[in-house]
Amino acid sequence: MKKPSKETLATLDRRNELEIYRRIFYASPDYIAFSRLSDGVFIDVNPGFERLLGLKREDVIGRTSFEVGIWPDDGGEQRRAYAAQLLRERMVRDYPGQLRTSSGTIIDVEASANIVEIDGEDVLIAIVRDVTERKRAAEALREADRRKDEFLAMLAHELRNPIAPISAAAELLKSVELDRERVLQIGQMIGRQASHMAGLVDDLLDVSRVTRGLIKLDIQTCDLHELVDEAIEQARSLIASRHHLLTVRTESGPTWIRADHSRVVQVIVNLLNNAAKYTPDGGSIALRIRYEGGMVALSIADNGIGIAPPLLPHVFELFTQAERSPDRSQGGLGLGLALVKNLVELHGGRVEVASTGAGQGSCFTVRLPALMEASDARPKPVPxxxxxxxxxxxxxxxxxxxxxxxxxxxxxxxxxxxxxxxxxxxxxxxxxxxxxxxxxxxxxxxxxxxxxxxxxxxxxxxxxxxxxxxxxxxxxxxxxxxxxxxxxxxxxxxxxxxxxxxxxxxxxxxxxxxxxxxxxxxx
The missing domain is CATH 3.40.50.2300 (Response regulator)
Structure with missing residues (x-):
């Protein structure tokens, strides 16, 4: 059997190499395009190019990238830097940029390109990968990390706030001869600060349980009026300390619900406290109960600092809160509204927020499935x-x-x-x-x-x-x-x-x- 010549082997190698390139060209999920370096005209593009940009191959070949319109309007600096590196080094690797699809959507990409000589002419071979989701995920991780750092700083601040007066009270009790009335005042202050710390810990534990699906509800028949009364009693001290006017209005209709008594009270207390914290002294808070199409709706509206439009979609996310000023000691940890949303949804309800903007107040509305009649109402607790x-x-x-x-x-x-x-x-x-x-x-x-x-x-x-x-x-x-x-x-x-x-x-x-x-x- 005659052995193939060196020339035949070289031809076979080139054919094999071309076949490999052809398969990669058509199978690659990434954008691959060949274009002349002299005028930028596309010679060929692969199916990945069509999928990524939504453009057909026959509409691209013979035209430049500018004629096709794949560059964002504000991408001039990006293009110039990309071209300068190509001409200088004849290659780029993982170059970040943006492209425009046929629908007008701007996507984030990374491009790798080489200038090669084919039949005496310089040809640019570009491979482009869509990194929009990756970039979005990386940005989300950075944002989560930033919010975590802010949360830890807030946690330290919130814990130091009650620790300082408790420590001062301990020193005062040791060093000064005090009358009974003064001792009683100090004791009440310590109790308030200890309750505040306990509330922070409870919120942290509740968040942990909710996110891991460990909250178990003790469902019974409840009158929403009684839950509101109990919640107002718990929130009364904060509302009174800020001299707010609280009004309660109930419209006709059923107010019985199937719910966990303590958890719904917790929801209402969190919303009342939120309204009190973000409403300046002397403001007003209005609580309204009404029946709407099979649901009992409870709204808490205030005339406080309101919610800026960029923050509005995120108010129920963990660690989210309005911007704190240095003197806002009641800012909290940004956990309360996240707990509200999760607890309401566990009851088969939903919670919504509305605000026309900063300084315009806000309104939170909780809707829970209503009972038309109650057969096993919860007995009132013993005082x-x-x-x-x-x-x-x-x-x-x-x-x-x-x-x-x-x-x-x-x-x-x-x-x-x-x-x-x-x-x-x-x-x-x-x-x-x-x-x-x-x-x-x-x-x-x-x-x-x-x-x-x-x-x-x-x-x-x-x-x-x-x-x-x-x-x-x-x-x-x-x-x-x-x-x-x-x-x-x-x-x-x-x-x-x-x-x-x-x-x-x-x-x-x-x-x-x-x-x-x-x-x-x-x-």
């Missing part, structure tokens, strides 16, 4: 003063390795008439239990050596232990913690800091069943 009055002589053991927390809680319970024993670790508590089990035990979970779960099981194992009301008190608030607490024998799970009225209510209702264990202050 806190009635609860505390029922605790006289009740024996309670408090176990917490945080000495200050244990002693303070004991003092509060003693003020309600309870006989309180305090232990700072589980072994001391076990020793005390050997002398008799109290009517109620309030146990921290994160105890050293022996945790609160093990201690709870020990209580249940004692004579009379099954009759003891067991309350878990912990800084942990995840659903898994509640499940562990229930398995250990706890009746209720409270998240620190527990409110006295909540605690007193549970103690007063000592006969309640352990099967109704709930995470108080959590999900």
């Amino acid at each position: 806190a003063d009635r609860r505390t009055g029922e605790l006289g002589g009740m024996t309670v053991m408090v176990v917490d390795d945080n000495v200050d927390a244990a002693d303070t809680l004991a003092s509060l319970l003693q003020g309600c008439g309870c006989a309180v024993t305090v232990c700072y670790d589980a072994r001391a508590a076990m020793a005390g239990l050997s002398e008799g089990v109290p009517q109620a035990c309030i146990l921290d979970i994160g105890l050293p050596e022996i945790d609160g779960y093990a201690l709870a099981r020990h209580v249940r194992a004692q004579p009379g232990g099954n009759d003891c009301l067991l309350l878990a008190l912990s800084g942990y608030g995840q659903p898994s913690d509640r499940i562990k607490a229930e398995a250990a024998g706890f009746d209720h799970y409270l998240v620190k800091p527990a409110r006295l009225d909540e605690l007193a209510g549970l103690l007063a209702a000592k006969s309640c069943s352990r099967t109704a264990l709930k995470l108080v202050g959590g999900a």
Whole structure:
């Protein structure tokens, strides 16, 4: 068999090379175009070019890029820099730029190009990739990173705000002889600041639960009027401190809904607080309830600073809030409205915002499915003063390795008439239990050596232990913690800091069943 000559092999190699180029040319998802360097006329373009720019091959060949119209009107500087580098280096790699499609859309691209000689003529071979989505994603990551940094700065600011007066109050209580009235004022101030810090932590935990889908609703029949009354009571101090005029108007129609009582109250409180924070002193807030086509609509409108049009589409996103001034101590973390949106949607409703612009006020409207009649309305809660009055002589053991927390809680319970024993670790508590089990035990979970779960099981194992009301008190608030607490024998799970009225209510209702264990202050 005769061997092929060198000339034949070279011809075959060129043919193979051309075939490879041809396949790449037609198969590539990217734009590939050949054009004469002398006049810029297109020699050929591939299907990727047609897909990217929406132009047909036959309408492009024989015309220049200017005649085809693929350059944005403001792209002159980009084109000149691109051409200068090509002429200087005869190639470019991943050159950033923009092109215009046949529909007029401007897209972000990266171009790589070479100048090669074909049959004695310089030909430009350009490969262009659409990076619009990649660039948009990168910009979104940069924006998220910027908002994260702003959020951390706001978090530090918001935490320092209450810490400063609490620290000052502690020094004042140590260094000055104070009368009872002054001590009461300082105590109230500390309580307000501690509640503010607890609210920040609760918001952070709620955001975490919502984003991970861990919120579980306790659905029951509720009258929206009662939820509004409770929310107004919680928001009253902030509204009063800014001297706002709050008006409430209810139009005819059903106001019963199927909802989680505490979560809907949380939604309304967040909207009222938002209105109060962003309305200057002496402003007005109007709350309106009405029935609209199977939905109960609750609107909260204010005459505050309003929302600028660029911010309006983003107000329900995490960490978004109006621009803060240095003296705006109530700015918050930008979590409240994100929680509002998620909680409302979990109830099968929707929330909307309207504002005509900065300085024009804003209006938030929540719509929830209405019930035409209520058959199992929620009983009204027992007032806190009635609860505390029922605790006289009740024996309670408090176990917490945080000495200050244990002693303070004991003092509060003693003020309600309870006989309180305090232990700072589980072994001391076990020793005390050997002398008799109290009517109620309030146990921290994160105890050293022996945790609160093990201690709870020990209580249940004692004579009379099954009759003891067991309350878990912990800084942990995840659903898994509640499940562990229930398995250990706890009746209720409270998240620190527990409110006295909540605690007193549970103690007063000592006969309640352990099967109704709930995470108080959590999900």
